[in-house]
Amino acid sequence: MTGQPINRDKTLRRFVGYRMKRAFNVMQADLVLVLKPFGLRMMTFSALSVVVDNPGLRQSQLAEILSIERPNLVAILDELQSAGLIRRDPVAEDRRAHALVPTAEGVALCAKASDAILTGEDRRLSGLSPEQRQTALDVMGWIEASTRETR
């Protein structure tokens, strides 16, 4: 602690992108801790959740929904399948494709993990008013949707 007085990152904080990165790091760190006991990561949980909601989904559809590249999905699904949480069933009409189906264990674990995440987020955001929270959700949803309109 021998340095000059410092101004820290006051200028950077004007930028929405910078603030969002730092806030997301907090939410992400929480998520890692909450999901670890379930043997899940953020991406494996996300994939499991979408498969539970959309049984029979194809891998390319899942990749598109999660906005990830097909090659990156393979390891995620391998992980979920080895853990016995999903199956890759053959599809009668198209022998190239796989139908993604959650197992009973997958459905149960997804529900438990979802509850844990909601509880964790409630605790983390407990100092915010419901209006602040809703506005933040609205803004983030709007930002994401703006890419589909503008481009």
Next chain:
Amino acid sequence: MTGQPINRDKTLRRFVGYRMKRAFNVMQADLVLVLKPFGLRMMTFSALSVVVDNPGLRQSQLAEILSIERPNLVAILDELQSAGLIRRDPVAEDRRAHALVPTAEGVALCAKASDAILTGEDRRLSGLSPEQRQTALDVMGWIEASTRETR
């Protein structure tokens, strides 16, 4: 398009962390495009900005401000130094340390890049009211600050 009707990621959207990740991806993609003409990345721009605001800063102070590990800062500063945007000056009182100082080119480029980022964010967020934008900034700042209080 042979699959079943899909529910997409409706369940995942309940989670603040998931929405924040997707919104951040949009802001981050904008930032990459805006910074590319300046030869900067998000992390090199962030480091440059803090050095411009705090000339004479030590590397360990900069790492702490940006919440990155010291080893990861080395390549970032090498990149800025090779580009002639900062210098690593010797420090008289402590011959182990380096004082980070922006060059005139660094100060000028940082100002231009900052303007470009602000313009880009204004365009991206133009559909949001000033109140929505401010609330989002407040919420993200609060979330980040909550780690310093709670832990």
Next chain:
DNA sequence: TATTGTTATACTCTATAACTATA
């Protein structure tokens, strides 16, 4: 002994090209 900057290393996330088997 402790600290500053550094090297080496590893793990995750992400992105692209090319392969195979089917269509």
Next chain:
DNA sequence: TATAGTTATAGAGTATAACAATA
């Protein structure tokens, strides 16, 4: 020829251990 899933690979971002020079 095009598509579904896969492999290989490479680039960022991030984290830890350990080293040399200096305190």
